[in-house]
Every structure is written in structure tokens, then in C-alpha cells.
Amino acid sequence: MSFALPLCRLSAGLSHRIAVAERSILVGKFACRLYSSMETKRIKVANPVVDIDGDEMTRIIWEKIKNTCEYFDLGLPNRDHTDDMVTVEAANAIKKCGVGIKCATITPDEQRVEEFKLKKMWLSPNGTIRNILGGTVFREPIICKNIPRLVPGWTKPIIIGRHAHGDQLFKIFCHLGPVSTTGISLSMLLMMTEFTKTRIGSEVASALIGLLYGCETWPIRAAELRRLQVFDNRCLRTVTRYKATDIVVKEPGTIELVFTPKDTAKPPERHTVFQFPDGGVSMAMYNTDEYKATDIVVKEPGTIELVFTPKDTAKPPERHTVFQFPDGGVSMAMYNTDESIRGFAYSCFEYALSKRWPLYMSTKNTILKRYDGRFKDIFEEIYVKDYKTAFEAANIWYEHRLIDDMVAQALKSSGGFVWACKNYDGDVQSDIVAQGYGSLGLMTSVLMCPDGKTIEAEAAHGTVTRHYREHQKGKPTSTNPIASIFAWTRGLAHRGKLDNNQELINRFLKKVLFVDNQSISFVALRFCDDLEKACIETVESGKMTKDLAICIHGLKDVKPEHFLTTMDFLEAIASRLREKRGTA
Template sequence: MEKIQMTTPLVEMDGDEMTRVLWAMIKEKLILPFVELRTEYYDLGLLHRNETRDQVTIDAANATKRLGVAVKCATITPNKQRMEEYPQLTEMWKSPNGTIRAILDGTAFRAPILLPCIHPVVKNWKAPITIARHAYGDMYKAVDFLTQEPGTATLTFQADSGAQQSLTVQHVDGGAVWQGMHNTTNSIRAFARSCFQYAIDTRQDLWFSTKDTISKVYDGTFKSIFEEEYETRYRAEFEKLGLQYFYTLIDDAVARVIRSRGGFIWALKNYDGDVMSDMVATAFGSLAMMTSVLVSPDGTMEFEASHGTVTRHYYRYLKGEKTSTNPIATIFAWSGAFKRRGELDQLPALVRFGEAMEQASLETLESGVMTGDLVSLVDEGFEATAVSSEEFLDAIAARLVEKLA
């Protein structure tokens, strides 16, 4: 079989633990036999980030801006426990995803992959709910500290012009914890435009929710920018396509989402999107069945799995045990990157290959061959067999050969 040729490289960001193992398996079994793979490779494994003082993450993000398409493996964001597990670390490095999102100024769109044999926990959900997560600022770029004595905290903005604004945060009588976070109006506007454009491209209604009744200035700014962008740039196209833009408070939105049938985009601030995307993924079936694509205003895209590095399975793997780790979200990250690269470079064969990867994966699952996390979720009466990760990828590869023959 003649290999599919690529003209422009993808940015390839390798990761950590079990997902790094799956990354290599996917390349070996599903990609390299069929594609003359061209990538700019960046090792975002935790120890290499430590060796480069996280410069490799910045380099990978800038390469993505230059080449337009990236695919990323899951990575570790170290906490206190991870610092103990990895004593070589010289610093508690920040989230690589947060760094990349800040540089690309993108919006993360996450959507569940549906299977006929797995019905959502929320029985009235009939279509996917796509989470649009603002991928800049808020507590992911916040500063915080702990104090132990009485005193007063103030928040001060010192303008370059020399002007100054200041307000009192709180006076406390004893120990307290403090946090200061920010966003920029340019990033909020880019977030809004990405959401409206993605809704138009995918022909879905757009919901947006914050808590502007409590956070009147911070969340209120998000609300007003979304309204301004809709009225001045997108209302006509939305009405032409029969689409709806809907704003409500986030607590009301949660109730509406649970009662809905799905089939819309739910735009959320950074932290809200982080939490709700996991809730939606789990309610539809599994975090391992959630696609994620970071979309910049200029069309740059970074594809990744939305789950973590599957640490528990990795330690079993290190002991020589076989694991049944679900690789679907990582496969769909690669397939999404191939389809986008093929679209940009006008390579229909590469687009078809990405589509074939997805079809072969879904058909394998629908045949009842799947990883252990899904077997317990299938509908009563559906016959499913749990296999190891390697056996599962072999089954997908066999179907992929048939589709590409």
C-alpha cells in the first residue's frame, strides 16, 4: 500500500506516563504503516520540561502558530504529590496546556464521542453538548499567597501613563488566603468571536453563562462583550441559519443543560469550562471519549485528548502488567489534526485517512471489542469484550487496512 504523503509538518507534542505509551503505539500501529508522517517533534514530558525550564512548551506553542496545526499528548501538571514522585523536579512547573492556550489565545472546544450502545446518564440527552472553554486567564494565571496576621489587602492597578486605581479587598483579623486574577478584553473578545464562528461553522446554537449578578464587573465584562459581538457581527448570520444565541446565569444554565436534549455549544469561562467539560464527558460515558480542539482566532488548531495521563495504569504497565487503557480520545486527536492539515494543504487523501481512523475506531467499538472502562457502561443486552490496549489498537488497525485497501 502506497503511503499517503504530507507536504507540511504537524507539530507533535509528546506527553507523560500511560498516554505517552499509547502515543507510541498509535503511531506504530495506526499511522506509520499508512502515512509518510512529517512532524516537528517536541517532548513535553515532565522531566524534559524540567530540563529546559519549560522552554520546550513555549517553543512548541510558537511552532504551532507557525505551522497552523498541532497534536498533543496528555501531560502532567505537577502538584505537591508529583514533586515527591519526581524528586528531580526543580520547580512546580505550570500547566503546559495553560501556557499553550495563553500563547495561542485560543478557545478549547470539547465534545463527547457517542456510541449507540452507551446511552448518556442524563436520559433526555440525544445529541452531543460541546463545551467551549475560554483558554486564557482567570485562576490559571492568578497569583495567590497566605497571610497569618491581621491586616488589609488592597488591589492596585498602576497604568503606564502614571494613573492609578486602587480598592480595598478586605480587612482581616487573622490568617487569610488571597488570590488576584485577571483577563483581558482582547482575549475575551477573541473568545466570543471563536464561539460565534464555531457555532456558525457547525450549525449549532450557542449558550453562554457566567455569574454577572455577583461578579458585576469581571463577569459582567464577559457578558457585555459577547452581547456586543453578537449584535454587531453575528446576529444576521445566526438568524439566516436559524441559530440562537442565549445568555443566562451559570446556575440557571446548569439546570437547563440537564433538562435539554443536547445538540448545542455551551460557552464558559476558563475554570467553569474545565469543570463542566468533565461533567458532560462523564455523563455521556467517559472522559476517554471526549475530543478537544484548541481554536485560535486566526484558525490555528491544536488537537488533544481531554483526559489526563492515566497514572494508575502506567504504574501497572511498569510492573509488566497488561492494561486496558482507552486510546480513543488520543486517536481522535491525531485524526482531527490529519483532517485539518489535509484541508489546509488541499490533500484529500490525508483528510480521508483521518476520517478512516475515526470510522475504524468506532466500528471496532460497535462490534463489542473495547477497553475495560467502556464494558461496564454499555446498555444491557449488548455483548462487549474487554481487551488490552494493544489488542484494541490491533483490532482498529485491521479495520483500517480494509478501509484503505
């Protein structure tokens, strides 16, 4: 093979092998190896995937699941060493290989910058990769019969399709000034701001992070209640009071967020939001500074404008006043392109059709008539033109709903549908849905690109910092590896589909003709499907990690005999897989 390495694996830099399964998956001269004590026939993989390493406890689990592939170290030290260019290289490698498998990574805040002595507060690698690849992140719960659900009525999965481009999640520009009139002005493209993370996320995290993997402070339902209370209160104060100026972009040009000081002797400050190659939408918002942020301050009163400058220099700029600040405050500008929205729509329709499940799209187009209205219009146009006939033939449907109505309907439903969300909505709802089904440790995450051929699979949870601290002390942990294993199975299954590798892909239909000329179709199970079933059956047999044991027994009543350590649980899965594959 001409390429140096086989699977595009985005990870944190270690290369151990462990007994997880009985097969070795050979790729070129390297192997992603899932071992047993018995050597059996190896499954040949013709082409590579990208392996992306990460941080902390998930990095430890990661090295136990895989072996060397086309490897990119996205651990914080290496990202800092390469000025984060390794993240860009990893994304481009996924484009080339078609499949990336990523370990959980750290998005640094001020504390992490100090801990790792970083050059700067690097952006989220997930955001960078998604911005390069585009597409939709599909998150699907892994259902185990014996794991209680916080929403008992959810008997079938709810798959969140999160648009992985644009909206209010990218980078910040700030307008600095004296403490006397505190406030901030933000322009954000594709990644959550430090403002949001430190002022909102810290309170949420205090209730949520420990909950996922056995917090010793919060009873599970009290922690969940506190998390929802914090989230609801922040949303009530922040989201429901926003004022938005949204516009439709109909030609190439540049969107800027411009702050003009009231003092006319001072020049305007201009911050480029996006250079549109074609049509799209943009929006600017503001609010008063209720968080008293001292790290980002507004210098003085002035006016925020959303300015579109056409590429055709013969045309004058379009200026839209967002707000005239009498004092401190915040402002935000965001964008999306028609091309990206169309790719989002196509991937959601295709995914829903493959699942034979209805598709819902949620926006707030009653308020954001142009911005969210563009999403609604494009989805409807594509559905009527390309998918309505196929959906009706499959006895499924597409429907647009307001986001608040959709949340209520989802809670009342039994599941069994795909929910298309804008970037921020999907970020929020995917975590809520994961907790509703039991745990973020039981959630798959696959980024599907508009070409239908390129994917990136990863665990939906974070790096499990608290467990990593225990691991550093040499103490055993009970960390749930299922989402990381499913990242590999989903990535390898897609590699198999691209290569028509029937030994590797999840399943295929086969018809058998009997002597009476009657035929029957059945599903022939293969490696990836066997491994996923081995994980679920291991949990359902009563062998699990502490986070799942807490779901069953409660935090106060869980005992050491109710759960296994991380490595013992991995061995239990390996044993179950050997039984299923007939190599015990």
C-alpha cells in the first residue's frame, strides 16, 4: 500500500495491545488487533481509517482497544507542540482515508492552560475537525435491558442528528475596555466560547461530570435535577431574552461584526465573521452583562452592527444595526451556508431512510424568521423534491417542529425517530437524551459527511478526568469503555462497507433456497455486530462498570460486588465475544 498507516486513528499517543477480542484486524503492514489467547483467522482490511488519540482516562482505555493504525496524537501536549496543526492534518487524513476513529480529547479552559503550561487556549479539536469535514453528527443510545432509564417511556432509541457546521459554536472576538463598564462583545462561529464554558458550564459540570462515572457527592437523581435546574435557569435568563438581527446572504461577500464607539474620534473595531463563497444566513445577537465577566470587558458605549460587504465592489455594504449599547453588554454574530445546510439535510434524510424511522427537524423560525427559516425552507425543498416518495413508500414521514414543542413531544414519545438539530441545539439535546437513556457512557457518536462516504466515529463522553487522577495514583478504576468500543465497531463497519468487506461489516442479508423452492432471508452476523452484541450482553448478564451499577442500585446502595474494574470488564467482553465467535 502506498500510504504509511492503515486506520486514521486520532488518539493520545500510546500503543498497547490487550485481550479484547479473538480476531486480529490486519491493515497493510500494521494491525488493529483485538486479541485472545488463541490465534485465529485474521480479517483482512483493504484500506485505512484514521485513529485520533485523546486525553486522560479515555486515552488509557483507547490503547487497550486498538493497535497502531494511521495515527494522529491529539493529546493536549502534542496539540500545543504542533500549534494544533496536528488536528488539521488528522482531519485531512480522514478525508483521504474515508474513516476516522477518535478518542475523547480535552478542550482547554484557563485551568487546563495552567496545568499543561499551554502556549494558548486551543480550540476544541472536535470543532476544528467538524469545520473541515462538515456533515452531521449522529448520536444514538446503546440500550441495555437492565439499565433503568430516567425517561422510562423511551423504549426505542432517539437518534440526534446534530449539524456540525456554523451557528453559535466556533471562536470569539472580544472588545476590551475598562472595568467601569463591564461587558463583552462576541463573534462566534463553530465552538463554545470560554464565556459560556466558564460561566455556565462550570455549574453544569459540577453536577454532571461525577454523575456519569460514579460521583461520590451527588445522589444520582439529585445530581440530574440540579443539572436540569442549572441548565433551565441559564437558558431562561440567557436565551429567552435575546434580541436578534438575522439576514439572508444572497451572493458572495463578507460578514463583519462592527463595534463603533460613541466617541466619534475613535475608529470602529471590525471583526470578520465569515467570507461567504455563495449564499447563506447570518445573525447577530446581544444581551446585558449579567455575569460580570472581568476577563472580557467593553470599553465604552457604542453601536454594534452586522455588516455585509458584497464581493462585487460596485455594490455598497449592507449595514444592520444590532443594538446601541448605553453601557456594557454582550453581542454575538454567527453564520451558516446554504451548501452546509443542504448537506445537513441530505445526510439526515438518508440516515432516517436507512433506519426506516421518521425524521423531525426543529428550529425557532417563529423568532429567527430568516436564519432558522432558511433551515426550514431548505429541508422542505429537499424533502419534497428528493425524498417524499421514498419516505411514503417506507411508511415514514418528515416534519418540522418548533424546538420547544419538539422537546416536549420527545419526552412524551416512546422514541424510534431521528431528530435533526442545529449545531447548538444538537449539542444540548444529545447530552439530555443520553442521560434519559441512562448514561453518556452508552451513546454512540458518528460524524457523517455530505458525500455519504466519509465518517468519524468517537465516544460521546469526555476524558473522565476524575478516574484518570486515580489511575495516575496507581489505583484501579471502573471506567465504562463501551462508547469507545462502539466508536471502533462503527468505524470499522463503515470501512468494511466502503471496501465491501463482508467479514468486517455489521451484517448482511442472505437468501437460502430450500427443496420446496421456498426461500428465506436471514441475517449473517459478522465481527463488528458480534462485538457490539458482546458488550450489551455482558452488561445484561450483570457484569458492568460502576456508572451502570449506580443506575441500577443507586449511589448510596451500590457495592463493590456490583461492578468490575475497567480491565476486568474489558476481559468480560472479550470472553463473551470468544463465546459468540466459537473460539472460547
